Structure formats: C-alpha cells, structure tokens
Amino acid sequence: MPDHDLDPGRRVDLDIDVVRLDPDLPLPTYAHPGDAGADLHTTIDVSLAPGERALVPTGLSIALPDGYVALVHPRSGLAARHGLSIVNTPGTVDAGYRGEIKVMLINHDPAETVALQRGDRIAQLVIQRFERARFVEVGVLPESVRGDGGYGSTGTGARP
Ligand SMILES: O=c1ccn([C@H]2C[C@H](O)[C@@H](COP(=O)(O)OP(=O)(O)OP(=O)(O)O)O2)c(=O)[nH]1
Ligand SMILES: [Mg+2]
Numbered sequence: 001m002p003d004h005d006l007d008p009g010r011r012v013d014l015d016i017d018v019v020r021l022d023p024d025l026p027l028p029t030y031a032h033p034g035d036a037g038a039d040l041h042t043t044i045d046v047s048l049a050p051g052e053r054a055l056v057p058t059g060l061s062i063a064l065p066d067g068y069v070a071l072v073h074p075r076s077g078l079a080a081r082h083g084l085s086i087v088n089t090p091g092t093v094d095a096g097y098r099g100e101i102k103v104m105l106i107n108h109d110p111a112e113t114v115a116l117q118r119g120d121r122i123a124q125l126v127i128q129r130f131e132r133a134r135f136v137e138v139g140v141l142p143e144s145v146r147g148d149g150g151y152g153s154t155g156t157g158a159r160p
Contacts, residue, residue: 016068042119054104068129071090105123
C-alpha cells in the first residue's frame with residue numbers, strides 16, 4: 001500500500017447528512033485516502049473574466065453536527081493554472097446552515113478568462129471540529145514573549 005497507513009478502507013470519522021439539490025451531480029468526493037478536502041462541483045457553466053467574481057452553486061445542502069464547521073477552500077491546481085481562488089477563503093459553513101453551499105470564486109489572472117463547466121470540481125470542503133469560546137473580559141492580559149509584535153515584526157530573513 002503506497003500510502004503507508006493511509007488505508008483506503010479507513011474508518012469514516014463522521015456521518016454528515018447531505019441533500020443533493022441537483023441529483024445528477026456527485027456527492028462531495030475525497031480524491032485519495034487521507035485527503036482533508038472533499039471536492040465540490042459547480043452545477044452551472046460559469047465564465048470569469050480577469051478580476052471577476054461569482055457566487056457559484058454546488059447543488060449541496062448539509063446538516064453538520066453541533067461542534068463542527070465545514071470550510072470551503074480553494075483548489076491549488078486551479079489557483080496555480082488559472083489564478084482561480086475564493087474571495088472569502090476559507091468560506092465558513094455553519095452547523096445550523098441548511099441552504100445551498102455556494103463558492104465565491106474569483107479570477108485573479110490579469111489576462112485570461114476562466115471557463116468552468118457544470119460538474120467541474122471548483123473547491124474543496126474541509127470538515128473540522130471547533131471550540132465555542134466564552135469571551136471573558138479582563139482588564140489586563142497575561143504577558144507573552146511575542147507581546148504585541150506582529151505584522152512582519154520578525155522580518156523575512158532566515159532566523160538563527
Ligand atoms: O463560502 C461560503 C460561506 C458561507 N456560506 C453559507 C453557509 C454559512 O453558514 C452562511 C453564512 O456565512 P457567513 O457567516 O460567512 O456570512 P455572513 O456574511 O456573516 O452572513 P450571515 O449574516 O448570514 O451569517 O453562508 C456558503 O455557502 N459558502
Ligand atoms: Mg455570519
């Protein structure tokens with residue numbers, strides 16, 4: 001097995017109820033064992049001129065268990081080949097959301113139009129657990145080594 005412990009028959013971690021609003025298109029699909037992202041398909045043909053964005057339907061509605069979120073990530077191949085990304089990457093699909101999952105695609109290529117066809121895999125859905133925080137207001141935060149340094153405070157060169 002080339003993927004050492006990435007067993008194709010690996011247990012499923014979680015069942016998620018899915019409604020296919022467009023029954024001719026597939027469910028989200030993991031391309032390989034061990035993949036974090038399940039690919040999402042566009043239900044429509046869509047053409048994006050340079051700089052243009054579009055909210056693209058996937059034909060899927062899901063019901064996530066409480067404590068889980070689905071994140072809509074770009075696909076690196078489309079990004080590398082066509083400059084295609086997602087405006088609000090990663091998109092957040094809340095557990096209580098019952099509407100159609102949509103993807104806000106944007107064409108970052110300066111010159112080429114990106115043409116996608118119905119059924120093309122346009123994005124990937126990563127399912128994660130999250131923590132729901134209680135925001136406890138305090139007057140002073142505990143000290144830390146980083147302090148308020150950020151936004152490039154460590155520079156870009158190699159660090160010793
Ligand atoms: O890429 C995305 C992002 C969001 N959504 C859906 C699911 C999510 O639960 C809902 C709301 O998303 P978000 O909270 O990011 O948007 P908002 O602008 O804050 O809208 P709202 O006021 O409805 O929360 O829209 C998608 O289908 N795809
Ligand atoms: Mg919101």
